[in-house]
Amino acid sequence: MTNQPDNTAALSRRGALLAMAGGLATLAGCGGGGAAGAVTSVISGLSSGGTGSFTTGTIAGLGSIIVNSTRYDDASAQVSRSDDGVVGSLRPGMVVYVQASPITASTGGDALPTATANRIAYASEWVGPVGAVDTVARTLTVLGQTVDVPATAVFEDVAGLSAVRPGQFVEVHGYLNLANGHLLATRVEVSNTAPGAFRISGQVSGLNTTTRTFSLGTALIGYDTTTALPSGWANGLLVRVSVAPTQVGGLWRATRIRDRESQLADLQVEDRAESELKGTVTSLDGTNLFKVNGITVDSSTAQVSGTVALGVAVEVHGAVRNGVIVATRVEVENDEGLQVQEFDFFGTVSNLNVVTQTFTVRGVNFTYNANTRNEVPNWTTGATPSVRVRASLIAGQWVASRIRLQS
Template sequence: MLRDLKLAWAAPLLGIALAGVLHGCGGGGQTASNNTGGVGSGGTGSYTNGPISGLGSIIVNGVRYDVDSATLLGDDKDTGALPSADDLLVGVTVEVEGSAVTATASGPGTATAAKVRYASELIGVLGGLSPASGRPTSFTVLGQRVTVNASTVLPDTALSDGQVVVVHGLPTPGGGVTATRVDAVTAPPFYKLSGEVQSVNRTTRIITFRPGTVQVRYALSLAPSADVVTGSLLRVRVQPSNDLLNLQAVQLLVREAAAPGDREVRLEGRLSGYSVTGTTVRAYLGTTPVDLSAIPGATTLSNQTGLLEVKGRFQNGVLVATELEEEDEARTREAELYGAPSNHNQGSRTFTLRGLTIDYSAATVDANVTFNEPCLKVKGEAVSASRVSATLVKRDSDCR
């Protein structure tokens, strides 16, 4: 995946607001009044979709998945090499199918992953960096607006216009991506565009993407199916080019709605297509239909955007929500890491864990930590692609 792309660093659409209805991430959420058990209550298995927030093996939406025996499916592999756990980095967005979630007394729930799929949203030249210096809040790649929030994992060195980047993230209503991780790369074999279709001309074989400034031309052998229409979400590999009106497709992939059977589910994303019919409240999370009817106050939500974590179960292809929690995009997402420490430097108060430099100068460190034990647990902030500022360091016994 990313490592195959030569990393440059060294080591249907109206959103809904949640003001007055949901609390920010970490402050609780809204639970269905007739909740009979959300994720973690047992069942045939689990499914989650969102950015990786921790390693050892991976933590996604509050569940720690063991990936040792999982099938890994990486969309950006182009050399024929098999995906590996080294591709699963903090901020990379993944889909995970696995066992039922087991609750723990402290820390995330645990499960065993059967399949892990991961794919970037955009690969191409960065432009329109805003602000031009310091931590950016937005930029564009292949005509798509990329929003950067406090949780976005950025490269160690500052981004600049003209760089080629890989963007992982969550689609935003009306087009664009909220970035969860950005990496600078050199000489990728292809660019990638993820976005919402504005129109399809099957005579000229041109797909126009919102906001109408990007056109992808495709060969007859790549003709999209009849159900690709205005509003469809596509991922398209294109030949590297900056000519946004003449991008040449080499692969088209329809982004299908998730419907992984009768499983416990946690998804992260932005709601769109909000509608109320009597007491029935429906929306989409990305391409996934969501029934919000059991969430108190759902009928009063307004048409503004909000990044959410939704928990529930699939029934007949629809995610029936039992819990909603709004993410605080102004607050850094906490990273949680498990692993064997190395390269401890008492002077700089740093060590290495899972290939990351851990700065524990401002952390609470348990008195029995010696930095040469087989397993540590670290909580903190991913300040860049290779560095974590720890808030807690303690011994642990489970370093998968």
């Protein structure tokens, strides 16, 4: 995203879908039936008359939250965690699952489409001690697993990857790449205090129900007879596992094992809900069937751009049918498609200091400079207007590229 045009592509795609939905509705009303009726059945979750919407992706802004170029009002949303953690504030870089009202199209310009979130779920993927940091390859290891850390990853409490030290503890949000066993980080929270439990997610392999052991990547995990197992417990299941922080006999001992493939049911996403998914392919389940972030996608009637393969990044548009996303369009991307380059924040300015060129919006501290496009009148008077801030995280600081009054 770059200044004003940065949302144009995303907005035009969504606008095209909304316009198509309206056009097909008109055609059906004129007796157009046939193909129009078939297509309408697939995309009827759009704001032209569907029951709601569902999306999963990275939080790309606050006020309320911005996900996949749509602004979701989360004021009345039920927020939950699916990783045993304590529910806290939604922050930039977190990967979320949102069940919401139908999406209202943009009002023009670079205004964002909007919807009202009803339920939001989020979770981090890996929690544990840092084993090694490689600032050249931009990786770190957690519980022996590799985390790929792009320059766009949001860091909490440290300036960036170069400030992370072995022995510290991290909580990493992001996307699993099951082709190489890595985690692509979108947000990294760093602490010097050990958490009460570590956590790892991945695909079950090497399951031995006699010894009650299995592997996630290179981590060998044991469980006992009192451990509740998810439905369909078998090799290949995508799970998130909390483990005791001390290994016993070379094993991490599971304290809880959770299914990572039940998001639609957990959020009570209804049939016909317009859906947009951004994530990685976590399973190939047959001809035209695959999973994205654990959610099943049927691409048999979709326009597919690129080759769908395990671990690749994809963007999927479609609608929910019986717990499956029936895709109308699938776009294969590189990992940059999952990375947020610039973020948007909506809110009231506080702590403005025109000398140090700093201010705060939504609890986030920003700096600005001569290159910032500041369109707020009377900025230097210390007023506290309601603004929209576009910013990037550079060397641990949020640097505003554009500031304007909130429309």
